[in-house]
Amino acid sequence: MLIRALEENKLSHAVLLTGPSGSGKKSWGRTLAMAILCPGRNDGNPCMKCPSCRSFVNGNHPDYFGLSPEGRKIKIDQIRSIRQEFYLQGGRKVCLIEQADAMTGEASSSLLKILEDPPEGLHFILLAEKPRLLFDTIVSRCQRFVLKPLGFSEIAGLLEDRQVPSEKAALLARISGGLPGRAYELAEDEHFEGRYDEAKTLAYNLVTGCDSARQLLSWANYLSEKDDLIPFLELLGMFYRDGLIGNLSESKAAAWLSETPLRGLEDAVLLINNTIFEMNTTNVNRRLLLEKMLILLQRRLTQCQRLSGSALNRPGKPTTSSRL
Numbered sequence: 001m002l003i004r005a006l007e008e009n010k011l012s013h014a015v016l017l018t019g020p021s022g023s024g025k026k027s028w029g030r031t032l033a034m035a036i037l038c039p040g041r042n043d044g045n046p047c048m049k050c051p052s053c054r055s056f057v058n059g060n061h062p063d064y065f066g067l068s069p070e071g072r073k074i075k076i077d078q079i080r081s082i083r084q085e086f087y088l089q090g091g092r093k094v095c096l097i098e099q100a101d102a103m104t105g106e107a108s109s110s111l112l113k114i115l116e117d118p119p120e121g122l123h124f125i126l127l128a129e130k131p132r133l134l135f136d137t138i139v140s141r142c143q144r145f146v147l148k149p150l151g152f153s154e155i156a157g158l159l160e161d162r163q164v165p166s167e168k169a170a171l172l173a174r175i176s177g178g179l180p181g182r183a184y185e186l187a188e189d190e191h192f193e194g195r196y197d198e199a200k201t202l203a204y205n206l207v208t209g210c211d212s213a214r215q216l217l218s219w220a221n222y223l224s225e226k227d228d229l230i231p232f233l234e235l236l237g238m239f240y241r242d243g244l245i246g247n248l249s250e251s252k253a254a255a256w257l258s259e260t261p262l263r264g265l266e267d268a269v270l271l272i273n274n275t276i277f278e279m280n281t282t283n284v285n286r287r288l289l290l291e292k293m294l295i296l297l298q299r300r301l302t303q304c305q306r307l308s309g310s311a312l313n314r315p316g317k318p319t320t321s322s323r324l
């Protein structure tokens, strides 16, 4: 849609790209800026060969101006600098504002004034994860495009284009939640394999109940010190989610999960998601929260296993169990 709008000269002077972190806003925004500036554009794509494209890639294009937060906010002086940069000379120019939702109120008002009466040839590209934080009056002056997560196979294909082996690409595609930026980040993360193996070990131990309470507490202590605790917990949750989907769809769950009842897996996924949410949104003591999570996880996963085992073996019990 973006490329077509550009090709048909229907691109508004202000474009707003929204989508979650890692969805490709910056890549699209920069490619669009390059395409707007490129005189040899082909089917909406920048030619990548002309002096304009080359200077853009080298980061010294005279008609491109990028803005991002200084500290946590985009301040009014930064927006004012757009006038100094661009208002003197004519011609095509592009201003890309990253994290436009981090503009202060004053900066937003200042930008609004420019958008209300933009100089000829000046294009704005605004990127925002949380567009609801933008002034409605700014959003209404922009042509808005929403970047949606991609399908797993599309992400896997993008990774394979970057020489990621296909098995790893498929795994990363699932973990990335359809966000290419996240997938690329994981592909370049040298600690990924180690984290994956560790999460799998813990996932296995919890299902089989082979760790003592003392061992669970030392897991909690160890994990609470990890810088990559959240990605670790996401992986842990992924094993149980995959087991759940595998057992539900009668495709193959990993053998060590195929005996675990759906209810235990479901509880495990919820429990891990809640823990991640709590860690991201509150100032909790991570170790205590992990202790609670691990003990509950082991109890839910192994209790379900025992219950279903005894339920299935008990004579006279109906063959279908509503619990399952």
Ligand SMILES: [Zn+2]
Pocket (backbone or CB within 6 Å): 038, 039, 040, 041, 046, 047, 048, 049, 050, 051, 052, 053, 054
């Ligand atoms: Zn070009």
